[in-house]
Amino acid sequence: MEYPIRKLQTSEFPKALLEIADPPKQLFVRGTLPSEDLTYLAIVGSRKHTPYGRDACDMLIRGLAGYPVCIVSGLALGIDSIAHKTALKYKLPTISFPGSGLDPSVLYPASNRELAEDIVAYGGALISEFDPSFRAAQWTFPARNRLMAGIADAVLIIEAEEKSGTLITARLALDYNKDVLAVPGSIFSENSAGTNRLIREGATPVRNSADILEVLGFKTEEVIESKNLSLPESEQRVYNALREPISRDDLAYELDMPIHLLNIELTKLELKEIIREELGKIYRVR
Secondary structure, X not given: OOOOEEEOOHHHOOHHHHOOOOOOOOOEEEEOOOOOOOEEEEEEXXXXXXXXXXXXXXXXXXXXXXXXXXXXXXXXXXXXXXHHHHHHHOOOOEEEOOOOOOOOXXXXXXXXXXXXXXXXXXXXXXXXXXXXXXXXXXXXXXXXHHHHHHHOOEEEEEOOOOOOOHHHHHHHHHHOOOEEEEOOOOOOOHHHHHHHHHHHOOOEEOOOHHHHHHHOOOOOOOOOOHHHOOOOHHHHHHHHHOOOOEOHHHHHHHHOOOHHHHHHHHHHHHHOOOEEEEOOEEEEOO
């Protein structure tokens, strides 16, 4: 099916984008603009994400399924791509603001052109203020960041280094009086230095989807936490110790548990899809 690029009339612009300090002079769209009655959540983060960031993104978006929330991101590699893909996975509407024009020949990054097609095919949209054949340049990404922050009701940052371009979106959101949320991370991870600093400066820390829904104004029951997983005592003890990604040896030391017994409990939790092991570290999946 063909999805042509269409130039919007000013009267068709999302109203939120007309209210920012530097509104776009023109907008092109490919696909279907979701209803403005939805609540828009921008999710951005590191291009060099960790498994922790990926799993956090999946868990948080999964908990938004069924709510009238539209996921906004920038089609970039890393967390942006994961946010779009996860929104599609859980059937949430999603829109993208690439840092280029919308013609497939220039869409940036080229490796995400298939993802862009999926976004459009499943009822979402690509939006850009750049002419359709305009190629991405270094300055176009901060420019599109203001549109993501402008259209969003809140901005969620999942992993960002201390001097990450992702933080530009957070600052713009603050300028526009939007809520800024951040996923806390390990003090040993460079990828969490920026998000941890945002929290120190006043961003809302996000532990689960309920935290997001509360900021967005939805009434909801608390999402599943460890105490509600109904695990046997031995498995619950191991699960509770997985506050941060950790190796098997370090986990065995922390629990004072023989490694062969720990391996049995970890296998049970993996079969229940509650935890995952990758690159020598064990992570909570939910």
